[in-house]
Amino acid sequence: MKFFIDTANLAHIEEANDLGILDGVTTNPSLMAKEGIKGEANILKHYADICALVDGDVSAEVLSTDYVSMVEEGKKLAAIHKNIVVKIPMIKDGIKAIKWFTDNGIRTNCTLVFSAGQAILAAKAGAAYVSPFIGRIDDSSWDGIALIEQLAHIFSVQGFNTEILAASIRNPLHIVRSAEAGAHICTCPLDSILGLLKHPLTDIGLAKFLEDAKKM
Ligand code: G3P
Secondary structure (H helix, E strand, C coil): CEEEEECCCHHHHHHHHHCCCCCEEECCHHHHHHCCCCCHHHHHHHHHHHHHHCCCEEEEECCCCCHHHHHHHHHHHHCCCCCEEEEEECCHHHHHHHHHHHHCCCCEEEEEECCHHHHHHHHHCCCCEEEEEHHHHHHCCCCHHHHHHHHHHHHHHHCCCCEEEEECCCCHHHHHHHHHHCCCEEEECHHHHHHCCCCHHHHHHHHHHHHHHCCC
């Protein structure tokens, strides 16, 4: 399973990249706004800065919601760097735009996916990635991991090339369960990635080894 970091924060991206396990980055308008990135020029520059930091796919989301504007906006985003993947919302015009990008050799990530039917449409349109939001599904008392399992099954029996990108990860267990359920990629906040390191028995064991090492 590949690891993406879900942030527009450059320090977080650098820290995850330093671990040597980072395969890419996803962003969204909320994450960009959180970093205070405003105006088209600054937005495009921020994506270029992220691409310079990480050797992997970087999802950059369109802000338009009609087909023609999404295509125009996505073309500009894709021109920033070869690793940019245009992130498109799961709406009717979004599916048309994904198909246009597929036909024109530009990779897409279909975002805001909450059902198998939505994911099938995105895969049929040729999206490189579909992003089921498992945390938000859990928030509404449905089962986010069950959707990952269902998509893994459907994509496998149908032979879809689209990769399942588990998004809206809220904790390290979401990462483990997504891996188990067959997600191809997990995109996670830095805290959830670092949370995978933690186990109290590791801390206790290391303290004991270091104490005993003084007697060596
Ligand atoms: O990748 C989508 C993700 O950023 C949404 O996460 O925590 O806002 O549901 P969250």
